[in-house]
Amino acid sequence: MIALSLHRKVSVIGAGMTRFHHKLHLEKQGRELFTEAALEAAESVDNGFTLKEADALYLGYFSSDMFEGQAHISALMADWIGINPKPAVRVEGACASSGMAVNMGVLAIASGLYDVVVVGGVEKMRTLDTSKVTDTLAMAADVSYEVAMGFTFPGLYAAIASAYFNKYGSTWEQLANISIKNHENGALNKKAHYQETIMDIAKKLGERKQMSFSDEMEFLNSALNPMVASPLRLFDCCPISDGAAAVILAADDVAKKYTDTPVKIVGIGQASDTMALHDREDITALMASRVASRNAYDMAGIKAKDVSVACVHDCFTIAEIVATEDLGFFPKGQGGKAAMEGRTGLDGDVAVNADGGLKAKGHPVGATGAAMVYDIFKQLRGEAGDHQVADAEVGIAHNVGAAGATVTMQVYRR
Amino acid sequence: MKMTEHTVKSFMEGLANETLKGSKCTNCSKLMLPPRPICPSCGGKEMESHEFNGEGTVKACSVIHIALTRFQDMRPHCVGIVWLKEGVGVSGLILSDGKEVEVGSKVEAVFLKEEDRTVLAFKPV
Ligand SMILES: [Zn+2]
Numbered sequence: 001m002i003a004l005s006l007h008r009k010v011s012v013i014g015a016g017m018t019r020f021h022h023k024l025h026l027e028k029q030g031r032e033l034f035t036e037a038a039l040e041a042a043e044s045v046d047n048g049f050t051l052k053e054a055d056a057l058y059l060g061y062f063s064s065d066m067f068e069g070q071a072h073i074s075a076l077m078a079d080w081i082g083i084n085p086k087p088a089v090r091v092e093g094a095c096a097s098s099g100m101a102v103n104m105g106v107l108a109i110a111s112g113l114y115d116v117v118v119v120g121g122v123e124k125m126r127t128l129d130t131s132k133v134t135d136t137l138a139m140a141a142d143v144s145y146e147v148a149m150g151f152t153f154p155g156l157y158a159a160i161a162s163a164y165f166n167k168y169g170s171t172w173e174q175l176a177n178i179s180i181k182n183h184e185n186g187a188l189n190k191k192a193h194y195q196e197t198i199m200d201i202a203k204k205l206g207e208r209k210q211m212s213f214s215d216e217m218e219f220l221n222s223a224l225n226p227m228v229a230s231p232l233r234l235f236d237c238c239p240i241s242d243g244a245a246a247v248i249l250a251a252d253d254v255a256k257k258y259t260d261t262p263v264k265i266v267g268i269g270q271a272s273d274t275m276a277l278h279d280r281e282d283i284t285a286l287m288a289s290r291v292a293s294r295n296a297y298d299m300a301g302i303k304a305k306d307v308s309v310a311c312v313h314d315c316f317t318i319a320e321i322v323a324t325e326d327l328g329f330f331p332k333g334q335g336g337k338a339a340m341e342g343r344t345g346l347d348g349d350v351a352v353n354a355d356g357g358l359k360a361k362g363h364p365v366g367a368t369g370a371a372m373v374y375d376i377f378k379q380l381r382g383e384a385g386d387h388q389v390a391d392a393e394v395g396i397a398h399n400v401g402a403a404g405a406t407v408t409m410q411v412y413r414r
Numbered sequence: 415m416k417m418t419e420h421t422v423k424s425f426m427e428g429l430a431n432e433t434l435k436g437s438k439c440t441n442c443s444k445l446m447l448p449p450r451p452i453c454p455s456c457g458g459k460e461m462e463s464h465e466f467n468g469e470g471t472v473k474a475c476s477v478i479h480i481a482l483t484r485f486q487d488m489r490p491h492c493v494g495i496v497w498l499k500e501g502v503g504v505s506g507l508i509l510s511d512g513k514e515v516e517v518g519s520k521v522e523a524v525f526l527k528e529e530d531r532t533v534l535a536f537k538p539v
Contacts, residue, residue: 135483144422145448149505149534150478150485150493158476159495166474166517227490230477230514274454278495278503283474 004299006110009252011262012412013116014049015374016040020193020243020362022126030061030068030124031080033244037120037367038081041246046259049248051081055114057088058104060097060121062365066136067127081118092366094140095315097121098245099369099399099408103268105249106410115254120246121371123364133240137365140402142276154237156277156403157316158229164284164318165231167333172231174336175317176220179235181345182314182353186360188386191374193241193362236317241362245370247377263380263395267300267411269293275405286404289326293398293409297328300411302394304328307350307411309379309392311372313400314357323398324352351389354379369399369408380414420449420461429532432525434466436502447502468523470498470536472515475508496521496536507535 016037018025025033042049057078064073078088091101098121105119125133137153146156164170179198186192187200194201202219206212213219225233255262271291274280280287297303304327312327314320321335329350330338338344344352355361355375358368376395378384395412418424420437425448428435436447441458447466452459475494478485485491492508492515508515509524521536 130480131483131486134480138482145425146505147482148531150482150488150491150507151505152478152480152482154480155476155478155493158478159474159493162476162514162517163474163495227477227479229479232476276505278473278505280503283495 006106008110008112010106010109010249010265011252011255012247012265012373012377013250013255013258013262014041014045014248015246015377016042016044017191017245017367017371017374018243019191020241020364020367020371022193022239022241025124025242026126030064030073030122030244031076033124033242034059034077034120034122034246035080037122037244037246038118041118041120041248045248046261047257049258051083051118054083054086054116054118054248056086056108056117057081057083058091058101058108058117058119059088060091060101060366060369062092062094062097062123063136063139066139067124083118093406094401095313095363095365096369096399096401096406096408097366099397100270100406102247102369102373102410103270103408106265106268109249109251116248116250118246118248119370120244121366121369122244123366124242125240125364126242130240145276146278152229153402154229154232154316157318158232159277160283160322160403161231161318164322167284170333170336173217174321174340175231175236176217177336177340178314178317178320179220179359180216181339182357182359185346185354185387186356189355189361190385192356192360193239194356194360198235232316232318238315238358238363241364243362243364243367243371245367245374247370247373261381261414263377264413265410266413267296267298267302269295269299269409271295271407273405277403285322285326285332286400286407288404288407289323289398289400292407293327296396296409296411302411306394307396309351309354309376309389309395310398311355311375311396312352312357312398313368314353314359315363315400317359319400320352320357327396327398346387346389354384354387354389369397372397372399373410376412380412419463420451422448425449426531429525429534434468434523436464436466437461438464445500445502447498447504466498466500468498470496470521472508472517472519472521473497473503474517475515477512477514494536504534507533509535509537
């Protein structure tokens with residue numbers, strides 16, 4: 001039984017993140033990345049805040065063990081951001097790790113135990129080469145029953161695309177369109193991994209290979225966009241990025257001390273589904289996205305149509321299309337078409353991944369859920385800069401672990 | 415229930431013997447592959463062993479070009495979700511020379527012996 005409201009309301013009072021990137025952070029460890037994000041979050045609090053004022057830390061890090069050979073990462077991060085002896089907890093839910101950390105932080109404050117907590121996440125992925133990263137990410141799927149049979153993580157979303165195309169007659173062009181849109185948004189976001197449109201990239205890579213392209217689709221159909229797991233090509237997949245994000249949560253009754261413009265968390269949700277994709281009858285939707293979003297909407301007292309800005313989990317282009325349907329923005333089978341019509345653009349019915357999404361902003365796995373909150377915080381305070389969505393009132397963050405075995409949601413209001 | 419049955423090990427030993435060993439809930443008759451100790455439908459804990467015959471149709475597939483370390487020498491290889499005649503899904507390699515097969519194609523299970531394990535695969539029929 002899920003309560004329709006929290007006993008104590010919670011707001012976001014500050015947020016910070018590193019730029020997500022594949023080269024910029026090669027000389028840093030995860031600890032330095034998270035410290036950078038946490039300090040920026042503290043500095044963003046309007047009336048001043050020092051990290052020592054936090055009562056606890058909830059940290060998402062998918063695989064510090066494989067990427068950095070370091071476990072016990074919660075204690076390390078608490079130590080590094082200087083909050084000892086405050087308790088620190090690592091939360092691991094694959095790509096939804098920091099979405100879960102945000103929800104845990106909300107619950108901890110709502111319980112009355114704490115007033116202010118730091119939540120966030122980090123992933124330092126560029127320590128391994130692409131094939132070892134592929135192996136590590138596959139650990140988020142069922143290693144014995146999916147990965148042992150040759151499924152990679154992109155392979156699972158490729159299977160979703162395969163079933164989706166078969167059911168709805170959609171084509172790869174709809175996927176490519178998502179990539180084009182998210183790169184256009186990313187080009188406007190100073191924190192994004194790729195601050196380049198697909199045409200910018202087509203020109204740059206084309207010059208190197210002495211090829212020229214008249215439009216995005218010609219480039220995306222070329223050999224410069226190789227297949228990763230059919231039908232998903234390189235530009236259907238989020239990049240491998242290093243980065244961190246941190247968010248400061250406070251009980252509403254203490255938040256006013258820190259800022260006149262907190263962003264209220266008015267609904268949260270989380271749901272689980274079968275670990276293996278093959279155990280689901282319908283793989284053209286993520287049941288956990290539906291459940292988590294409905295629970296969060298109900299708690300917030302809103303409907304999907306009330307959402308003005310949405311960070312949805314687009315680890316692959318097909319995932320954004322499926323998410324916009326599961327979250328109730330569009331009917332099943334219509335997400336790709338709706339995006340083609342511009343309904344998810346910055347001035348559309350609902351701005352989806354205004355920050356560039358995982359595709360262009362990057363996806364340091366454990367940092368992603370908190371980085372979504374970072375953008376929603378900025379959007380609802382009118383501070384998002386070039387990718388600001390006009391009059392953003394209600395925002396959501398939708399964070400998916402692997403192929404939907406875990407999904408977290410929050411609804412935010414200014 | 416003996417904890418040596420309905421385990422990953424019992425499934426893998428089944429593959430080594432060229433069988434698809436799952437479980438059947440004695441309470442509600444739900445079939446499960448791989449086997450499980452608790453029925454996800456009714457919560458039942460009494461399982462009996464059930465052997466699947468390995469025939470089914472492809473529900474989804476993908477040709478993997480960026481492969482796992484362990485599958486590098488097979489690259490590109492096709493993987494799929496196969497919906498078995500008994501009404502359960504399972505993941506496996508699809509033996510189609512690295513090409514996609516159509517969703518809905520009929521396939522049957524084959525068992526690829528490797529040095530230290532057996533990989534579940536399906537071939538078009
Ligand atoms: Zn049962």
